[in-house]
Amino acid sequence: MANNGNKNQQNQQKGELILEDVNRVFRMPGAPACHALKNCSFTVPRGSLTVLVGPSGCGKSTLANIAAGYDHADSGKVLLDGKPVTGPGRDRIMVFQETALWPWMTVMKNATFGPTMLGGMNKSEAEDRAMALLDKVGLRDFRDKYPAQLSGGMQRRAELCRALVMNPKVMILDEPFRGLDVMTRELMQEYLLTLYRETGLTMLFITSEIEEALFLGDQILVMTNLPGTVKTTVEVDLPRPRDFKVLATERYRQIKSEVMESLYEEGAKIFAKLDGAGDLLGSCRAGS
Amino acid sequence: MARAATMNGASFAYKMRKFVASKHFTRGAMAVIGFFVLWQAGSMGLMPFMHAIPTPVTVAEAFWEFMCTGKYWQSWMDSTLRVTYGFVAAQLLGIPLGLGMGWNRNFKDFTYPLFELMRPIPPLAWVPVSILFWPTNESSIAFITFIGAFFTIVVNVLGGVSAIPRQLVDAAVSFGASPRQVFWRIVLPATIPSIVTGMMVGIGITWNVVIAAEMIAGNTGLGRLTWEAYLAGHTPGIIVGMISIGVAGYVSSMAVKMIGDWLMPWKKVF
Numbered sequence: 001m002a003n004n005g006n007k008n009q010q011n012q013q014k015g016e017l018i019l020e021d022v023n024r025v026f027r028m029p030g031a032p033a034c035h036a037l038k039n040c041s042f043t044v045p046r047g048s049l050t051v052l053v054g055p056s057g058c059g060k061s062t063l064a065n066i067a068a069g070y071d072h073a074d075s076g077k078v079l080l081d082g083k084p085v086t087g088p089g090r091d092r093i094m095v096f097q098e099t100a101l102w103p104w105m106t107v108m109k110n111a112t113f114g115p116t117m118l119g120g121m122n123k124s125e126a127e128d129r130a131m132a133l134l135d136k137v138g139l140r141d142f143r144d145k146y147p148a149q150l151s152g153g154m155q156r157r158a159e160l161c162r163a164l165v166m167n168p169k170v171m172i173l174d175e176p177f178r179g180l181d182v183m184t185r186e187l188m189q190e191y192l193l194t195l196y197r198e199t200g201l202t203m204l205f206i207t208s209e210i211e212e213a214l215f216l217g218d219q220i221l222v223m224t225n226l227p228g229t230v231k232t233t234v235e236v237d238l239p240r241p242r243d244f245k246v247l248a249t250e251r252y253r254q255i256k257s258e259v260m261e262s263l264y265e266e267g268a269k270i271f272a273k274l275d276g277a278g279d280l281l282g283s284c285r286a287g288s
Numbered sequence: 289m290a291r292a293a294t295m296n297g298a299s300f301a302y303k304m305r306k307f308v309a310s311k312h313f314t315r316g317a318m319a320v321i322g323f324f325v326l327w328q329a330g331s332m333g334l335m336p337f338m339h340a341i342p343t344p345v346t347v348a349e350a351f352w353e354f355m356c357t358g359k360y361w362q363s364w365m366d367s368t369l370r371v372t373y374g375f376v377a378a379q380l381l382g383i384p385l386g387l388g389m390g391w392n393r394n395f396k397d398f399t400y401p402l403f404e405l406m407r408p409i410p411p412l413a414w415v416p417v418s419i420l421f422w423p424t425n426e427s428s429i430a431f432i433t434f435i436g437a438f439f440t441i442v443v444n445v446l447g448g449v450s451a452i453p454r455q456l457v458d459a460a461v462s463f464g465a466s467p468r469q470v471f472w473r474i475v476l477p478a479t480i481p482s483i484v485t486g487m488m489v490g491i492g493i494t495w496n497v498v499i500a501a502e503m504i505a506g507n508t509g510l511g512r513l514t515w516e517a518y519l520a521g522h523t524p525g526i527i528v529g530m531i532s533i534g535v536a537g538y539v540s541s542m543a544v545k546m547i548g549d550w551l552m553p554w555k556k557v558f
Contacts, residue, residue, distance in 0.1 A: 114463035
């Protein structure tokens with residue numbers, strides 16, 4: 001078991017994700033074209049936990065889908081370790097907004113589905129690996145339960161395990177803790193930090209909550225409204241490991257106000273534009 | 289059955305005992321008994337328009353007489369076989385067709401318009417052409433039964449495939465599943481709830497249709513039995529036929545529900 005862990009550590013490839021001038025336009029017949037992403041560029045450094053924050057409907061999920069390979073950029077480059085991303089792949093695993101656990105599979109079956117695909121690992125090897133992860137997030141006794149038998153927080157943890165067991169170069173988390181109650185959410189953030197510390201994976205975490213971004217991230221990318229692009233990058237130099245005490249420090253407040261300033265400028269723009277741009281927003285929703 | 293039992297951690301016999309002792313069973317039983325009491329009162333002239341209906345006691349006597357004849361059981365057998373043939377054939381053809389239409393856009397383009405053109409035609413409107421086309425009466429009744437269940441299952445499966453949440457498929461693709469693996473391990477299980485719903489609705493329609501078809505075109509079966517009782521002016525016999533049809537439909541639905549529970553250990557059907 002310990003040997004296995006070491007081997008995995010050695011196999012760990014931390015990827016570097018780069019987006020260069022990515023554009024994405026949704027065209028719906030009978031509606032004005034919606035420019036979801038415009039010249040969007042940023043780098044997710046190797047082994048970092050990069051958080052993307054932005055107002056609701058600013059193209060964050062579009063960006064996640066493009067990085068994961070479910071959607072394509074109309075122009076610009078998406079590079080993982082220098083190689084262009086052309087479609088979904090095992091090196092980029094996404095954790096979705098709504099639960100994407102397969103309801104007909106037990107927790108263990110969900111977690112071992114990926115590793116056993118494409119003639120990958122054999123079943124017992126995959127189960128060992130999955131078990132080690134499930135153990136870390138307190139799901140050892142729930143391995144044979146179906147997702148519907150778990151609480152919301154447990155489902156999210158199971159999903160994290162399912163993604164981590166793939167040992168991806170980049171993990172993309174698209175508002176994974178949305179809809180959880182405050183307590184569960186905080187607990188989930190701590191679980192994520194523990195897993196991040198132990199695996200050292202490159203993570204792109206998308207959220208609309210500033211506190212979450214600050215608590216988790218190494219750097220925060222603030223997105224603009226539509227057409228979405230990264231407006232500012234804020235380095236979060238708070239010490240790790242972090243716990244709730246970090247929320248009371250002066251440095252935390254400084255960074256928070258810096259991010260908030262940038263974000264609220266964008267938030268205010270939405271309300272200013274809302275009257276005139278109702279159609280535009282409407283067509284974007286339909287397209288995304 | 290063995291699988292379902294282990295999943296729920298209790299044997300079938302245990303669950304049945306538990307069910308019979310439950311308030312749900314008591315309520316259902318009270319409703320059925322209450323119905324017969326009202327019926328008895330009605331036929332005894334205590335309610336208007338019901339004097340022509342024989343009392344439950346008369347019907348029970350007729351029921352016993354029927355049950356002592358081989359013809360009654362033969363009718364059960366014939367109707368059940370027709371339902372089974374039509375229903376099973378509808379599943380065997382309808383499930384793949386629905387999956388194909390939902391999974392492959394080109395296939396849907398070719399098949400869907402024709403399908404939608406045929407779907408509104410009621411099963412009984414197929415009776416004349418089916419009698420002309422099929423060599424035997426038996427095969428034409430089974431065919432009409434098939435029509436009754438076929439369109440329902442296809443519509444349900446097609447709806448089920450289209451309603452699969454995108455991320456369930458996307459996740460599997462990211463994990464490296466081939467299109468074939470996505471189909472067998474994600475799309476098919478995700479559609480099972482819709483398949484079971486289609487089967488539940490379909491089995492009911494199948495019984496409706498087989499009875500009507502037997503009255504029109506059959507020489508045997510529970511529908512024919514009921515019709516003959518009417519022609520003979522044997523009113524208790526009509527009621528016996530009707531109750532038999534009700535029981536047959538109920539038992540079939542239970543059987544389908546059990547198949548559904550067995551197919552979906554991760555959720556209860558209804």
